[in-house]
Each structure stands twice: as structure tokens, then as C-alpha cells.
Amino acid sequence: MFEDKVALITGANKGIGFEIAKQLGVLGFTVIIGARDTVRGARAAGLLRSLGVSASPLDIDVTDATTIEVAAKAIGDQYGHLDVLVNNAGISGGAGAIPSRVPVELMRLVYETNVFGVVAITNAMLPLLLGAPAGRVVNMSSGLGSLTLSSDLDSEFGKLNILAYQSSKAALNSVTVAYAKELHGSGILVNAADPGFTATDFNNHRGYRTVEQAATIAVRLACLKDDGPSGTFQNESGHVPW
Numbered sequence: 001m002f003e004d005k006v007a008l009i010t011g012a013n014k015g016i017g018f019e020i021a022k023q024l025g026v027l028g029f030t031v032i033i034g035a036r037d038t039v040r041g042a043r044a045a046g047l048l049r050s051l052g053v054s055a056s057p058l059d060i061d062v063t064d065a066t067t068i069e070v071a072a073k074a075i076g077d078q079y080g081h082l083d084v085l086v087n088n089a090g091i092s093g094g095a096g097a098i099p100s101r102v103p104v105e106l107m108r109l110v111y112e113t114n115v116f117g118v119v120a121i122t123n124a125m126l127p128l129l130l131g132a133p134a135g136r137v138v139n140m141s142s143g144l145g146s147l148t149l150s151s152d153l154d155s156e157f158g159k160l161n162i163l164a165y166q167s168s169k170a171a172l173n174s175v176t177v178a179y180a181k182e183l184h185g186s187g188i189l190v191n192a193a194d195p196g197f198t199a200t201d202f203n204n205h206r207g208y209r210t211v212e213q214a215a216t217i218a219v220r221l222a223c224l225k226d227d228g229p230s231g232t233f234q235n236e237s238g239h240v241p242w
């Protein structure tokens with residue numbers, strides 16, 4: 001069903017991104033492993049190929065306009081279109097400081113990857129997504145980006161106050177809605193995914209979910225039928241409050 005489809009996953013050399021690439025590859029997608037490090041990207045793509053997945057690496061640092069431009073041209077030259085873009089690359093910026101102690105520079109750093117990087121990649125890939133019959137964009141958000149949950153002091157997230165990361169994912173949710181609105185009627189569906197607290201390098205493997213569980217919602221949103229939703233924020237159980 002997905003044999004002629006091409007998916008780009010940013011930050012796919014490890015963690016949840018690698019697992020999303022693996023699951024899409026097993027479904028038949030040709031997967032492009034976006035990685036900011038050539039060696040790590042090649043290793044991840046090689047591992048997927050050894051599992052029978054059609055995978056190739058592509059140098060993409062989501063904070064580097066040149067790598068994004070070169071990557072978009074390479075995908076255009078090789079495939080002529082892009083069916084799925086998973087904006088997965090993300091950084092936490094650390095969770096230590098209370099908001100009033102967070103340096104603005106740290107905020108900028110986190111936003112460069114988690115927000116501006118997503119906008120830059122999406123804009124660069126949009127002509128290729130529009131060239132596909134049914135483009136899909138999945139933005140890897142977080143329950144920590146939910147304003148509803150984080151302002152509820154009784155919820156799991158209400159006890160956390162991680163200014164840079166949480167506000168960057170709330171901004172990403174807003175970016176998701178903005179693109180969904182712009183692309184309404186174009187055939188492209190744009191949604192945000194919440195993978196849940198997952199054991200990866202991101203949190204020194206303290207998460208209680210597996211990457212297999214975490215990737216499920218991104219894969220589902222990447223494979224939506226044409227009458228699927230757009231401009232939503234979902235985890236594997238359904239809609240997450242904004």
C-alpha cells in the first residue's frame with residue numbers, strides 16, 4: 001500500500017525518530033533518515049537496510065539553512081516529491097532551572113531546533129509535499145506542550161515547569177494549526193503527535209514508554225487516509241487538549 005511512498009524523518013538516527021523510520025519502512029515506505037551527523041545517519045540507514053527496509057541517510061541539521069536547502073534539492077532530484085515529513089528532531093534544553101533563571105540564550109537555542117527548525121524544514125519541503133498525491137506532515141510535540149495539562153496543577157504535567165522546552169512545544173502546536181489552516185483543501189494533512197514519556201537519550205532513559213509505543217501515533221498520523229483530520233494534537237489514545 002505504501003510501496004511507492006517516500007518519507008523524510010528528521011533526527012532519525014536514534015530514539016523515537018529511528019523507530020518511526022523503521023515502522024514506516026516496514027509498512028513499505030522508502031525512508032530518508034535525516035541526521036545532522038553523517039556517520040550516525042549512515043549507520044542508522046544501514047541498520048534499517050539490514051532489516052529489509054528501503055532507507056538512505058541525508059545530512060540535515062534543522063538549524064542550518066544550507067543543509068535544509070541541499071536536502072530539499074536532493075529529494076527533489078531523486079524522487080520528485082515527498083509523501084510524508086515527520087518533524088521529529090528536538091532538544092530538551094535541560095529541565096533544571098525555574099523559569100526566572102532560564103537564560104534567554106537557552107530559550108533561543110531550544111526554539112531554533114524545536115520551532116524555527118520545523119518551520120524551515122516544512123517550508124523547504126512544501127513544494128515536494130504538494131507534488132505528492134496526499135502529503136502528510138507530523139510534528140513531534142509533547143504532552144508537556146499542552147497548556148491545558150500544564151496549567152492543571154493536579155495533572156502529571158502541572159507539577160513541571162520547564163520554560164524553554166514546554167513553551168517550544170506549545171509554540172510547535174500553534175505552528176501545526178497554522179500550517180493545517182494554510183494547507184486546508186490542498187490534500188496535505190498536518191498534525192501534532194504526543195509520543196508520551198519515552199525511554200531515550202533525551203531523558204537518560206527515564207521514560208516509562210518504549211520507542212515502539214512512542215512511534216505508533218506518529219506512524220498513524222503519517223498514514224492518514226484522505227478524509228483524516230488536520231490541525232489536531234493526538235496521542236495513541238486520541239486527542240490531547242491544546
Ligand code: NAP
Nearest residue numbers: 011013015016036061062088089090142197198200201202
Ligand atoms: P533523542 O533520542 O534525543 O533523539 C533526538 C534526535 O533529534 C536525535 O537524532 C538528534 O540527533 C536529533 N537532533 C537534535 N537536534 C537536531 C538538529 N539541530 N538537527 C537535526 N537533528 C537534530 O530524543 P527522542 O526522545 O527520540 O525525541 C524525539 C522527539 O520526540 C523530540 O522532538 C522530542 O521533543 C519528542 N518527545 C520526546 C519524548 C520523550 O519522552 N523521549 C516525549 C515527548 C516528546 P543527534 O543524535 O545528532 O543528537
